[in-house]
Amino acid sequence: MPELPQIVEIRRTQKETGQHQTYYFEFDKAKDAKPGQFLMVWIPGVDEKPISLSSIGKEVAITVQCKGLWSEKLCGIGKGLKVGVRGPYGNGFSTEGVKKAIIVAGGCGTAPIRPLVEKCLTEGIDTRVVVGAQTAEILLFRKELEDKLGDNLYITTDDGSAGKKGFTTDALKELIGEDKPDVVFSCGPEVMMKAIFDLCEKEKVECQLSLERYMRCGFGICGQCVMDDLMVCKDGPVFNSEQLRNSKEFGKVARLKSGREVDLKEFANWRQC
């Protein structure tokens, strides 16, 4: 089957925070997608971007921060907007053989974590979740996660406006200390995930981290999203500890649209959410 974009209509929207909205639509090809997989979402005449699924089922969803041309168009029109979607692409998180997991989400990275939490709970995995954001106002899915996880949800904010003041990695360190999990799943800013990876290496805990690079094709041919010898769109976006252990680029550098390699900080400033 060719991967032409399929036009779908946004059926409903959900305001998550002052900055984030979730858009629901039907897309049969993604109804059995794995958490961590993504769609290429095309707003005709504007741009096409890789966005991970924040809800999976008969109706699927993406959750987006409203900034930049593409997302402003989405936020501005919302319900009724027709977008072209192709995918799902990438590998997604693997829960195979996992009995005990810690999930760490940071900022916009909480989007793909939402269906992952659901999957873990459905599969009876002992799941503890750390969610971090700069402030309480932009914490994603707080109520929903509290209802699902109760005492197993740990919130951190940079300013202490919700949960514990500090970083997700501090909370993770404590949780690993209390009870070692089989795996730590994470999605969030790469600096955060690099810190998580280093911590997990020290503690000898396996990781699965969802990474991001600028993408074009989405299916592993153009080479734009390369990291070392891996294509983030096809080999990833979720990578395990073994794949990241000898990486020269993870947590350090990424490529701009031109393919020029820059410091991760410069890339993050350019990409934002």
Next chain:
Amino acid sequence: MLETEFCGLKLKNPTVLASGILGTNAALLKRVVREGAGAVTMKSIGPREKLGHPNPTVIEWEHGLINAVGLPSPGYQNIESEFAELKNCSAPIIASIYGASVEEFETVAEAVAEYKPAIIEINISCPNTKKEGQIFGMSPEMATDVVSAVVAKTGKIPVMPKLTPQAPKIADIAVACEKAGANAICAVNTLGPGMLIDIEARKPILANKFGGVSGPAIKPIAVRCVYQIYRAVSIPILGMGGINSGKDAVEMMMAGASAVGIGTATHYRGIEAFKLIADEIKQWMKEHEVKSVKDLVGAAHD
């Protein structure tokens, strides 16, 4: 059996990674070599940093791909580290270059030649950029200007212009290139430009509207081009366009290609396409008692 020579270079098999596919950095190029490619081509290098086109840039349709990536490049000024890392690569490295004028081709060629790639491919055939590319591959005069300018700057490094199937008489372009000092011909680049319109959105899908067509849809055209070029020149041809299997590769070699470029097939068959296609060529040769892949080159000609 599969070992062959191209422009004096030894290839373990005739499959070559086509430019624009996967060749963003040294590490990924080396992986393609591990996956079986006999040689690999880097993404085309330009005279300055270029962002390429906005998305959508690559779309699969029923009979192939269409792309308007738009020649993104860090520019020759920012490419040194990749060449340094490629020094110990076990297969030959082809560096592809582009420009929007003869002077720009000269500048990039001179800079890239410093890094001593095995071959320099001159991209005079990109169908999805305004100034760079295809225009130089459309007339024998313009092709001559670019090729002779590049040859003057690259010393002993073999030079291989990549031609467009859009040229009214592709064999004439190839002859002009050979006369201008080209050491090989690469044929063909993507066909077109073509266009896809999404009828629900009532809009062209590619942000650039037009893009180069590749994959199975263009194979008969690519085979014809290589066949005509083979009759017209005596330098070797790197044949490509829609090669997806060992049999496709054999067909292209019979048309006159000494080696075959693989691009879109990495989508259909994965990055392991090189090994798969090489194995299939070998299988076909065994079944037909062909001892060397060299014996296939031009076999379809009288």
